[in-house]
Amino acid sequence: MKAIVIHADKSLHWEEVPTPTPGPDDVAIRVHATAINRADLMQRAGLYPPPPGASTILGLECAGEISALGANVAQWKVGDKVCALLAGGGYAETVVCPARHVLPVPAGFSFEQAAALPEVFATAFLNIYMEAHTQPGQKVLLHAGASGVGTAAIQLCQALGNPVFVTVGDQHKLDTCLQLGASAGHLRTGGDFESAVKAWAGSEGVHTILDPVGGNYFEQNIRLLASDGHLVIIGLMGGRSAPLDIGRLLVKRIRVVGSTLRSRSDASKADLIARLRTEVWPGFSTGRFRPIIHARYPITQAEQAMADVASNGTIGKVVMSVTLM
Ligand SMILES: NC(=O)c1ccc[n+]([C@@H]2O[C@H](COP(=O)([O-])OP(=O)(O)OC[C@H]3O[C@@H](n4cnc5c(N)ncnc54)[C@H](OP(=O)(O)O)[C@@H]3O)[C@@H](O)[C@H]2O)c1
Missing domain, CATH: 3.40.50.720 (NAD(P)-binding Rossmann-like Domain)
Known part of the structure; x- marks a missing residue:
């Protein structure tokens, strides 16, 4: 698969990397969109290393379709449209995360809109x-x-x-x-x-x-x-x-x-995701809540997308499309 790789001079490149495979409690997601977080800027600068065991690829959230399931996963099926909170790895064509960190794409939402929600x-x-x-x-x-x-x-x-x-x-x-x-x-x-x-x-x-x-x-x-x-x-x-x-x-x-979200335990994040699913997610279908998207970029323009966020001029999220490659 391809993913954004940080070179020694901190430049970003869309390159071939090994495709991750899900563990027994994980799902693999074919990523269609991801979004930028401030933490990504810090990680790229070498100031915010990923937590132990997390992917070293940037990206704390994504939306896409489930492409593979771990042996213990019963609540999702291949092809489900989902978005997910990630400990890393979202700037890629495929990402793996615990099945309990995944939420459905709200009805009528594009993958780009859904990628702007989890984090x-x-x-x-x-x-x-x-x-x-x-x-x-x-x-x-x-x-x-x-x-x-x-x-x-x-x-x-x-x-x-x-x-x-x-x-x-x-x-x-x-x-x-x-x-x-x-x-x-x-x-x-x-x-x-x-x-x-x-x-x-x-x-x-x-x-x-x-x-x-x-x-x-x-x-x-x-x-x-x-x-x-x-x-x-x-x-x-x-x-x-x-x-x-x-x-x-x-x-x-x-x-x-x-408070940091990324370094919390898988169980703590799963509890949070469960509460979001019942207390917040219904509000996306009714129009009570909506994604606020400042700009969209193809992931090959991750440099420009990150510069946009770093400018302090953005309102809401900057999302990147991964499917238009
Ligand atoms: N702990 C966690 O779990 C967690 C999770 C997610 C995000 N965060 C943090 O929450 C913050 C917001 O994240 P985000 O992704 O939503 O950011 P964002 O959309 O990139 O917005 C950040 C905004 O902060 C303001 N800002 C920048 N430097 C500032 C400074 N020195 N003093 C005051 N305001 C400043 C700017 O807006 P104005 O110019 O309008 O003030 C900037 O646009 C970041 O610091 C991020 O690291 C923490």
């Missing part, structure tokens, strides 16, 4: 609702609101009754977030977000913050949290260290959670 809806649902235990009515602050994760998170919060404040990089992104259901927002290029969020949330503060920025947002985040609030840190785009006023944690009973 961002899993990340948003996991962190806002399973890690932070956000309850209906509680306010949520989303940083990078127009990102892939952010645009999924806004939709989930809108549907589940959680008012959302976003921080974003420009006015067009803010307008898009407001159209998706955010209540208010702030341009990060216009200075600190703290006073704007305080004006929106009032003296109580926000219950949940989903933060891919880390270091340089940490102190403001802590000051904005309500009592019993949760700060879930999912990325370090703004650095990995910050001063901590332990007193504020204590007095407000704040929980700071570090």
